[in-house]
Amino acid sequence: MPSLFDPLDLGAIHAPNRILMSPLTRGRSTREHVPTAIMADYYVQRAAAGLIISEATGISREGLGWPFAPGLWTEAQVEGWKPVVEAIHNAGGRIVAQLWHMGRIVHPDFLGGAAPLSSSATTAPGEAHTYAGKQAYGQARAATRDDIARVLDDYSAATRNALRAGFDGVQLHAANGYLIDQFMRDNSNFRDDDYGGSPENRTRLLREATSRLIAEAGADRTAVRFSPNGEVQGVDDSDPESVFVPAARWLDDQGIAFLELRESKPGSSFRPSEEPRLSPAIRKVFKRPLILNQDYRLASAQADLDSGLADGIAFGRTFLANPDLVERLRRDAPLNRANPATFYTQGAEGYLDYPLLESA
Numbered sequence: 205m206p207s208l209f210d211p212l213d214l215g216a217i218h219a220p221n222r223i224l225m226s227p228l229t230r231g232r233s234t235r236e237h238v239p240t241a242i243m244a245d246y247y248v249q250r251a252a253a254g255l256i257i258s259e260a261t262g263i264s265r266e267g268l269g270w271p272f273a274p275g276l277w278t279e280a281q282v283e284g285w286k287p288v289v290e291a292i293h294n295a296g297g298r299i300v301a302q303l304w305h306m307g308r309i310v311h312p313d314f315l316g317g318a319a320p321l322s323s324s325a326t327t328a329p330g331e332a333h334t335y336a337g338k339q340a341y342g343q344a345r346a347a348t349r350d351d352i353a354r355v356l357d358d359y360s361a362a363t364r365n366a367l368r369a370g371f372d373g374v375q376l377h378a379a380n381g382y383l384i385d386q387f388m389r390d391n392s393n394f395r396d397d398d399y400g401g402s403p404e405n406r407t408r409l410l411r412e413a414t415s416r417l418i419a420e421a422g423a424d425r426t427a428v429r430f431s432p433n434g435e436v437q438g439v440d441d442s443d444p445e446s447v448f449v450p451a452a453r454w455l456d457d458q459g460i461a462f463l464e465l466r467e468s469k470p471g472s473s474f475r476p477s478e479e480p481r482l483s484p485a486i487r488k489v490f491k492r493p494l495i496l497n498q499d500y501r502l503a504s505a506q507a508d509l510d511s512g513l514a515d516g517i518a519f520g521r522t523f524l525a526n527p528d529l530v531e532r533l534r535r536d537a538p539l540n541r542a543n544p545a546t547f548y549t550q551g552a553e554g555y556l557d558y559p560l561l562e563s564a
């Protein structure tokens with residue numbers, strides 16, 4: 205059985221270990237969504253990860269509604285990413301860009317007051333993070349065929365931009381209640397065209413967007429992220445297995461580099477769920493590298509590798525709080541705890557100052 209510290213080929217990307225850094229939005233870019241120098245420092249601190257999955261990165265103005273999150277649709281953003289990616293490579297690391305369209309989670313404030321795009325005219329529950337603080341979400345409008353065509357073109361352009369910026373590949377963000385997830389689930393997609401109704405139709409946008417990434421980056425540099433079990437940002441499904449198992453089989457047929465699942469567990473401090481994990485069913489149809497995430501520690505991570513359920517494990521908050529996580533896991537050393545108060549604040553505090561083992 206492989207150990208967490210054994211290498212793993214993720215398509216064309218050679219990971220020296222099976223400890224991935226999961227995508228983590230941190231809000232350290234500029235208001236124009238251009239990456240900043242401290243982002244290079246932050247990622248370099250974590251470059252020992254088998255693979256870094258970048259914080260979610262907007263594919264378009266329309267698709268990004270998070271204050272100070274990065275984008276990949278302007279030249280300035282591409283230029284801003286270049287030194288970040290180069291620094292990670294110089295430190296011996298690897299990074300793929302997580303490509304993000306937030307759909308109805310974009311507050312109208314980011315769109316000059318216009319309604320955000322979604323599968324159907326729905327409103328997300330709760331409040332959006334905006335530059336003016338937390339505000340109730342606005343009602344989305346249902347995407348037209350032209351909207352869908354434009355969004356797909358934006359995925360293509362963002363993939364090309366990611367490659368120009370030097371990223372090792374791309375990950376389609378199809379998790380956590382954002383646009384692709386809003387299309388996939390039967391409590392947020394009420395369309396009566398060929399993007400709605402059956403699971404086959406609701407996963408059409410997923411397949412079309414994935415195909416755009418593959419066309420630009422190659423399947424062996426394309427990954428996808430799902431969050432198949434449990435409600436997230438108001439998005440849920442009456443029968444997730446009917447959606448995600450066929451979708452995973454299709455992704456396997458395309459030969460993507462890896463599939464990552466964020467699986468919720470009862471009592472989790474991050475979006476807890478009582479719904480069973482889908483990884484056992486997905487593992488049966490997805491034979492390529494399967495990466496699992498959420499609430500892992502050393503023993504549970506190694507156990508899911510030992511059972512063959514996972515090929516690698518992505519760590520989120522533990523990587524956020526422990527720049528030297530790989531070394532800490534290797535030594536089974538104590539872990540720093542993440543401080544939620546500085547998750548999304550600007551500047552270096554709570555970003556660059558988590559102590560290393562030697563200095564803890």
Ligand SMILES: Cc1cc2nc3c(=O)[nH]c(=O)nc-3n(C[C@H](O)[C@H](O)[C@H](O)COP(=O)(O)O)c2cc1C
Pocket residue numbers: 226227228229230258259260302377379380429466474497498499500518519520521522547
């Ligand atoms: C501060 C923070 C930011 C996050 N940003 C993203 C993101 O940009 N994209 C994404 O897919 N998931 C995001 N997540 C979810 C994490 O990648 C991960 O799935 C979650 O933290 C559970 O894993 P963990 O228990 O190892 O932390 C975020 C989570 C946190 C705590």
